Amino acid sequence: MLKFLDFDKKRDNYAEIVNNYDWTKDFSFLGFLREIGKHITVNYMIAKDSVKKRLDGGISFTEFSYQLLQAYDFLWLYRNKQCKLQMGGSDQWGNITTGTELIRRVEQGEAFALTCPLITKADGGKFGKTEEGNVWLDPEKTSPYKFYQFWLNTSDEDAERFIKIFTLFSKDEVEELVARHKEAPHERVLQNALAEHLTIMVHSEKDFNASVQASQILFGKGTTEMLRNLPENILTALFEGVPVFEINEALPEEGIMVVDFLAEKTKIFPSKSDARRTLKDNGVAINKRKINEHFIVSKKDLIKNKYILVQRGKKSYFLVIVRS
């Protein structure tokens, strides 16, 4: 959050996070009806799209009243924090305008609503916080490398929309990028621009560069030899964003079965069955080299005497560190 908002109280218009529970918890039901309820007619509330659509199927009183509660939040913020603008997804439009209406009636004040359409993916996915495979801004939840990869992997269709929504490019710049992309789609101009700008904006230039480098090794023509020849400090820097597993014992002289290695020593696969399946499907590589079910992991697979790079499928990498 600090990256996007300024919480410094010395500033004129500093950011502040509040909890609406603080001002609603002591507001009695009767008080609420008397002070807030009387200003808004049921007719007005029913007319809202969000309510109208639900009327046939049934809507609980709680849900119905929600818009009033949200309106009150806005009023409270207007009164106490000089808040004049409420932003939200387009489904919040009705609730927000009930708030502006309330402010107008009670305080003769002026407040504003800003909504944006729900962002969807081309495959229909919702891009919501509950959807699988989404990204977080927090590097603890989504590493810069993964974050970068996420944007790099967006489909053409999505990329064109996302670049308008998530970056600060001007209209002309966007149009130029789109044009260039259409000329040579395989160069993925849009995805690159998206990934670069967002990674730098959310994380940092340094993280961006590291992500690009890691990507080149991982997706480029990286070979076992290249991996072995990388200086250790570069190697570890490269895999900063890659999940790491540590094994606190030396590999036995005779090595261990890959299946045990993948599912027991590390948790790269949730079960041995799953590991075997993927191995059978030719989906696992160690140090950039595909392996099968009968592979034995041993000392000679260690890079710099302690690292092993495991690849599951095309895109998931894991770094295993063996501490002996």
Add this chain to the structure above:
RNA sequence: GGGGAGAUUCCAGAGCGGUCAAAUGGGGCAGACUGUAAAUCUGUUGGCUAAGCCUUCGGAGGUUCGAAUCCUCCUCUCCCCA
């Protein structure tokens, strides 16, 4: 308070005494194609010491040679009436 419907593997949803680790679809994972896309196609999707074995169909009991399927009780959810 009265009446009815239901709870199945990640989700939706079949199954209604053996052939059920459980149809089908979605999602996930992997493979092919490719641009580290999309679309499409293929395989796979409980676990294990793996031609076998073990644990799953809301919970607890029971009937049976044998239960996701039948019976009893319990818990929860939904709908209708009051």
